[in-house]
Amino acid sequence: MEHTPPRHSDRDDKEAVSTATASATPTDDGTFINASGHREQLDRNFGIVSIICYAITAGNCGPPGVIYEFIAVSIFYWLIGASIAELASSMPTAAGVYHWATITGGKYGRMAGFFAGWWNFLGWLLALASVCQIVGAQTVSMYAAFHPEFVAQQWHVFVSFLAITWISYATVLLANRLLPMCESLGGFFTITGVFISIVVCAAMPTANGKPHASNSFVWKDWVNSTGYSSNGFVFLLGMLNGAFAVGTPDITTHLAEEIPNPSVNIPKAILAQFVIGFFTTFFYIITIFYGITDLDTVLEESTRYFPLAAIYRQATGSAGGTLGLLILSFLPLFIACIGLYLTASRTFWTLARDNATPFSHFFSQVSPRYRNPANAILLCAVFSTLLGCIYVGSKTAFSAFVGSFVVLTTLSYLTAILPHLLHKRATITPGWFWMRGATGFIVNGISVAYIVVFIIIFCFPFSLPTNPSLMNYNALITGGLTIFVAAFWVYRRKEYVGPRQVTLADNDMLAKDAI
Numbered sequence: 088m089e090h091t092p093p094r095h096s097d098r099d100d101k102e103a104v105s106t107a108t109a110s111a112t113p114t115d116d117g118t119f120i121n122a123s124g125h126r127e128q129l130d131r132n133f134g135i136v137s138i139i140c141y142a143i144t145a146g147n148c149g150p151p152g153v154i155y156e157f158i159a160v161s162i163f164y165w166l167i168g169a170s171i172a173e174l175a176s177s178m179p180t181a182a183g184v185y186h187w188a189t190i191t192g193g194k195y196g197r198m199a200g201f202f203a204g205w206w207n208f209l210g211w212l213l214a215l216a217s218v219c220q221i222v223g224a225q226t227v228s229m230y231a232a233f234h235p236e237f238v239a240q241q242w243h244v245f246v247s248f249l250a251i252t253w254i255s256y257a258t259v260l261l262a263n264r265l266l267p268m269c270e271s272l273g274g275f276f277t278i279t280g281v282f283i284s285i286v287v288c289a290a291m292p293t294a295n296g297k298p299h300a301s302n303s304f305v306w307k308d309w310v311n312s313t314g315y316s317s318n319g320f321v322f323l324l325g326m327l328n329g330a331f332a333v334g335t336p337d338i339t340t341h342l343a344e345e346i347p348n349p350s351v352n353i354p355k356a357i358l359a360q361f362v363i364g365f366f367t368t369f370f371y372i373i374t375i376f377y378g379i380t381d382l383d384t385v386l387e388e389s390t391r392y393f394p395l396a397a398i399y400r401q402a403t404g405s406a407g408g409t410l411g412l413l414i415l416s417f418l419p420l421f422i423a424c425i426g427l428y429l430t431a432s433r434t435f436w437t438l439a440r441d442n443a444t445p446f447s448h449f450f451s452q453v454s455p456r457y458r459n460p461a462n463a464i465l466l467c468a469v470f471s472t473l474l475g476c477i478y479v480g481s482k483t484a485f486s487a488f489v490g491s492f493v494v495l496t497t498l499s500y501l502t503a504i505l506p507h508l509l510h511k512r513a514t515i516t517p518g519w520f521w522m523r524g525a526t527g528f529i530v531n532g533i534s535v536a537y538i539v540v541f542i543i544i545f546c547f548p549f550s551l552p553t554n555p556s557l558m559n560y561n562a563l564i565t566g567g568l569t570i571f572v573a574a575f576w577v578y579r580r581k582e583y584v585g586p587r588q589v590t591l592a593d594n595d596m597l598a599k600d601a602i
């Protein structure tokens with residue numbers, strides 16, 4: 088049965104609950120709260136199937152390096168995903184790592200949560216712009232498939248970028264109740280698209296009388312063209328590609344206030360995301376590598392706009408086949424843009440309702456007409472457009488910004504998981520999913536170690552000798568954004584309270600389906 092939350096003002100919301108020690112009773116006016124300590128403001132429209140499809144769609148060296156790097160990074164991200172899942176099960180709020188870092192951080196929780204929340208939001212905002220650019224480049228590649236004489240320019244991609252950005256914005260703003268169905272379609276397009284692409288890329292070379300790539304090319308021929316002398320270090324540096332492919336374990340947590348029983352359903356969605364994502368991606372990349380007959384052409388295309396188009400041309404041998412496969416990848420990617428709007432806007436909204444953003448009162452409002460944080464959604468669209476303007480001026484500058492997505496999000500995970508581990512995993516009430524005994528310490532410990540080591544590695548130059556267009560700007564962008572967050576913390580810290588802890592045992596004060 089669907090639960091429709093009452094409507095009320097943001098001021099009332101901030102006065103609703105005191106702290107984790109509040110008595111387990113409803114608020115004075117008879118309304119209830121959720122695990123964030125705030126009143127219910129969003130409708131719980133999503134179900135377990137739509138939330139899993141949302142995770143699959145929006146979440147998700149030579150060929151041997153790519154394959155083995157993907158396997159290696161997947162293992163580590165499974166551990167991070169398990170660490171995230173038990174925090175989400177204990178504290179199922181749309182704030183995600185922002186809330187968890189505040190609670191697990193102890194006396195430093197206010198500051199830790201503030202930084203974690205902003206790192207997480209900025210990461211998701213950059214991810215949104217990145218995927219919109221990818222979809223924009225893909226549409227240009229679909230046109231170019233039938234027009235060999237066409238020379239794509241950056242402004243072509245930007246025009247498509249704008250269309251994708253604002254159509255996605257309008258969809259998230261105006262079609263709130265249809266979003267679960269939309270994300271379910273995204274999951275369907277992702278799985279069926281991968282299956283059809285695998286079949287076509289496996290069969291077409293033989294049908295066209297062309298050979299597949301050799302087993303040695305796919306599985307053994309290691310190519311180190313980076314300039315680094317250590318193949319081991321190149322392998323570790325290349326795991327950044329795998330990190331982009333694996334997906335982000337916290338994506339479903341930001342819809343915790345829009346799905347019934349999130350303490351149970353969010354961990355299930357994270358598990359499904361990683362299991363389905365791993366197997367579909369693993370078989371997909373193997374198949375397309377067997378379809379490559381000219382790697383140099385693919386690498387040359389990768390410096391332009393959309394290298395997958397070159398791979399599909401080689402695998403299918405026709406413009407029609409290339410277009411068909413590009414459409415199969417376009418549909419879930421377009422829906423992924425919609426999902427990323429959901430994630431980024433909900434993340435910013437949760438910061439605003441705790442007075443952690445500029446113009447907090449404005450951005451914390453939930454539209455009574457659209458039943459969503461309309462102002463936060465608009466902010467994401469505006470900043471995504473501004474990032475797109477950077478792309479027109481300089482692809483290098485745009486790549487520098489969006490490339491820091493992985494570092495920013497993993498930093499936010501570290502801010503929640505590390506204090507959880509240092510406090511001997513004793514600061515929160517276990518939820519439906521909980522790693523008991525030594526298992527939890529081992530999983531959390533490996534997750535923290537991986538994040539610390541690879542945040543450093545992911546900031547190294549991609550190749551040597553380097554130049555401005557090939558430089559890795561992750562450290563610069565992450566450091567610069569962190570300075571901005573630190574400056575705003577100094578300005579806002581006296582007025583900022585942070586999330587409130589409400590334990591799962593406080594059943595009498597929690598709204599229906601809140602846990």
